[in-house]
Amino acid sequence: MTIKAWPQETAFLNALFKRRWSAEHKLSIYRFGAEAEAIPLSDLQGMVEGVAAWLTSLGLQRHDRIGILSSNRLEYVLLDLAALRLGLVTACFDPASFAQETDLVEKYGLKQLFLDTRVASPRSGADHVLPIERVLEEAGKERDRDSAEPVTYAPEDISTIKFTSGSTGIAKGLGATVGSIEQSLRSTQKLFSHGPGDTLLVFLPLSLLQQRYWVYSAILYWHDIVITDSRLALEAIQREHPTVIMGVPAFFDTLKEYIEMSAGAGSPRASAIDVLGDRLRYLWTGSAAARPDTLEFFEVTCGVPIFEGYGLNETCITTKNHPGAHKRGSVGKPLDGVRVEIDAEGQIRVSRDHPVNTRYLFAPDGASEKVFMADGSVATGDLGYIDDEGFLYVMGRADDVVVLANGKTISVRPLEEAILRLPEVKQAMVFGTGRPVLASLVCPAPGTNPDAVKRAVQQATRGFGSEAVELVIPVADGFSEGAGLLTSQGKLRRRAITEHYHQAIQEAYGDQS
Amino acid sequence: MSELETTIRHHIAATAKPAQIAPEGIDLTVDLKQEFGISSMKMILLMTTLCKELGVTLSSFDERDLAGINSAGDLIRAFEKAREGVAS
Numbered sequence A: 001m002t003i004k005a006w007p008q009e010t011a012f013l014n015a016l017f018k019r020r021w022s023a024e025h026k027l028s029i030y031r032f033g034a035e036a037e038a039i040p041l042s043d044l045q046g047m048v049e050g051v052a053a054w055l056t057s058l059g060l061q062r063h064d065r066i067g068i069l070s071s072n073r074l075e076y077v078l079l080d081l082a083a084l085r086l087g088l089v090t091a092c093f094d095p096a097s098f099a100q101e102t103d104l105v106e107k108y109g110l111k112q113l114f115l116d117t118r119v120a121s122p123r124s125g126a127d128h129v130l131p132i133e134r135v136l137e138e139a140g141k142e143r144d145r146d147s148a149e150p151v152t153y154a155p156e157d158i159s160t161i162k163f164t165s166g167s168t169g170i171a172k173g174l175g176a177t178v179g180s181i182e183q184s185l186r187s188t189q190k191l192f193s194h195g196p197g198d199t200l201l202v203f204l205p206l207s208l209l210q211q212r213y214w215v216y217s218a219i220l221y222w223h224d225i226v227i228t229d230s231r232l233a234l235e236a237i238q239r240e241h242p243t244v245i246m247g248v249p250a251f252f253d254t255l256k257e258y259i260e261m262s263a264g265a266g267s268p269r270a271s272a273i274d275v276l277g278d279r280l281r282y283l284w285t286g287s288a289a290a291r292p293d294t295l296e297f298f299e300v301t302c303g304v305p306i307f308e309g310y311g312l313n314e315t316c317i318t319t320k321n322h323p324g325a326h327k328r329g330s331v332g333k334p335l336d337g338v339r340v341e342i343d344a345e346g347q348i349r350v351s352r353d354h355p356v357n358t359r360y361l362f363a364p365d366g367a368s369e370k371v372f373m374a375d376g377s378v379a380t381g382d383l384g385y386i387d388d389e390g391f392l393y394v395m396g397r398a399d400d401v402v403v404l405a406n407g408k409t410i411s412v413r414p415l416e417e418a419i420l421r422l423p424e425v426k427q428a429m430v431f432g433t434g435r436p437v438l439a440s441l442v443c444p445a446p447g448t449n450p451d452a453v454k455r456a457v458q459q460a461t462r463g464f465g466s467e468a469v470e471l472v473i474p475v476a477d478g479f480s481e482g483a484g485l486l487t488s489q490g491k492l493r494r495r496a497i498t499e500h501y502h503q504a505i506q507e508a509y510g511d512q513s
Numbered sequence B: 001m002s003e004l005e006t007t008i009r010h011h012i013a014a015t016a017k018p019a020q021i022a023p024e025g026i027d028l029t030v031d032l033k034q035e036f037g038i039s040s041m042k043m044i045l046l047m048t049t050l051c052k053e054l055g056v057t058l059s060s061f062d063e064r065d066l067a068g069i070n071s072a073g074d075l076i077r078a079f080e081k082a083r084e085g086v087a088s
Helices: A012-016 A041-057 A074-086 A133-139 A178-192 A209-221 A231-241 A249-263 A270-278 A291-303 A367-371 A411-418 A450-460 A494-500 A502-512 B001-014 B030-036 B040-054 B063-067 B072-087
Strands: A027-028 A037-040 A065-071 A087-091 A111-116 A129-131 A160-165 A171-179 A199-202 A224-227 A244-249 A283-284 A307-312 A316-320 A338-342 A347-352 A378-384 A394-397 A401-403 A409-411 A425-432 A436-444 A469-474
Touching: A012 A074, A012 A160, A012 A178, A012 A209, A027 A041, A027 A074, A037 A041, A065 A074, A074 A087, A074 A133, A074 A199, A160 A178, A171 A178, A199 A209, A199 A231, A209 A224, A231 A244, A231 A249, A231 A270, A231 B040, A244 A249, A244 B063, A249 A270, A249 A283, A249 A291, A249 A436, A249 B040, A270 A291, A270 A316, A291 A307, A316 A338, A338 A378, A367 A378, A367 B072, A378 B040, A394 A401, A394 B001, A409 A411, A409 B001, A411 A425, A411 A436, A425 A450, A425 A494, A436 A450, A436 A502, A450 A469, A469 A502, A494 A502, B001 B040, B001 B072, B040 B072, B063 B072
Parallel strands: A027 A224, A065 A087, A065 A111, A087 A160, A111 A129, A199 A224, A199 A244, A244 A283, A283 A307, A436 A469
Antiparallel strands: A027 A037, A160 A171, A307 A316, A338 A347, A347 A378, A378 A394, A401 A409, A425 A436
16 A cells, blocks of 8 residues: 655644643533533543553554544544554444344454444343443543553554444455545545534434544634534534535435425525524535435525535545535536546546555455455546546446435345235336335236235335335336347446436425436 | 414424315324324424424424324423423
8 A cells, every 4th residue: 555654743633632632622422311511522521542542442553443432422432443443453344234233253353342232232242242331321420541652653554343234244344544534534624624613513323533623623623512412413404503514315304304494485595594594604514415405405505505425435535525616416526635536438537646555354255356456546436527627426326236315325236126026026126225124126027916016025125224215116128128228237237227217206396306 | 273283283384285184173192104194204394384383492392202202192292281381
């Protein structure tokens, strides 16, 4: 792996624990069943030191791997920061995908797994499993806290493992280099200048590394941060009036609806100010394509900038609209140190000064070679183009992976295989990119009852993680090569099929589209 | 019908739009997601709106209670309990 040397004095994560954190800025936590609490960052630093001392007393050492399977809560932040302080490698599991897995300790080589018992039950390897609630208890205990200096990272060091959504099949795990984290922090800060006076609202799972960036950003750039989960996001918005909201398209669709309902027959712009407050600088959206009408609502109707961006686990933040360069409908221009190219097949390829990595740590054989190219670029699997001004536009997936409006990534092939095993079905194509739920076009076997087919498909696609096919659209004529809907090898031409049945798809989604 | 039940029925119908649902015709026992398409995101919208109107803080709900809300009847019971908490 070729990584540019990072000047020691500007290495952010190394600087994180060698300076005093701000007493004027705070981390606020909203959770169910408790009052919101606000902790000055200076106090947070003391708690992190306490947790680091506890982890050391457990025998954990640099490069040891710890797992976190938890909802968003203060203990998560403390663990993550203490692990960074000690040079432990965190493996952060999204409860939505991993709550049912019982062998995380063995499967991922964890020295310790911290478990939120509200979202997952204790499991095998119990010797290495601790309830995450213990973190807060231990943070305040007296221990020798000066025994070790904070670790010093090199750019190629791995500080955390990111996982793909894993809604179907085997989740892929990817070690993230410190250099890639620092490059992303530095380049986004250059675009948005977060600082004193800002309050960033974070409610997407902290298992996503990018959400934890904003904690590091608060410490480095001295701003407030509010952490909650998506169910409390609207409440937190109305009570905190953040300056920045980090979200995904499905959330902003809901926020739009909430503002419209609150407005009634009145002015949406006035309602937006009432709901969002008058401090809002911008809305951050990514992970999936935003609906054009939602973008227009916020920008034009409400006068609130909403910036779309683009990136994968494998590339980190790649492009971003921002106050200095914004074109609605695009996903912005490449960040500093990122190069975007469109290959001969129309696929988006991404290279970085500091790559996230050059292969997966956990993945089926051959998966790394399909994504991490020999020239150092990442083959994203997305189709796109770059306009004359350098803005990137994403057209859709090149393969069979669907990204729902809530950002969940789902490989549709196992679902289609399950559907095709049904005697009632001749052909099927599952889709849903940018939509709230999965749908399937289905060509039923002759003489079958459409309602029976629908029920059978919904039933057959349960048990593939958190997403099943909810909408079933029967098509009488089926997919044929002659109609341009199948390749000569009999593979689905997904885009052509989607266009061919556009009307039926629109009707099926109705207001959900 | 109590004032609370009337309010909840009204907001379920509003959240389920554009589906045309008569508030008074809502079966209190049916699953809101399956019957009216109130997905998890729509449920956030519904809960937040109800909390605002009924003077209840959403974060005051117990997470386990929330997980058990599937029908209009569940919502009514949850808000009755939450309002008792506010009053006491």
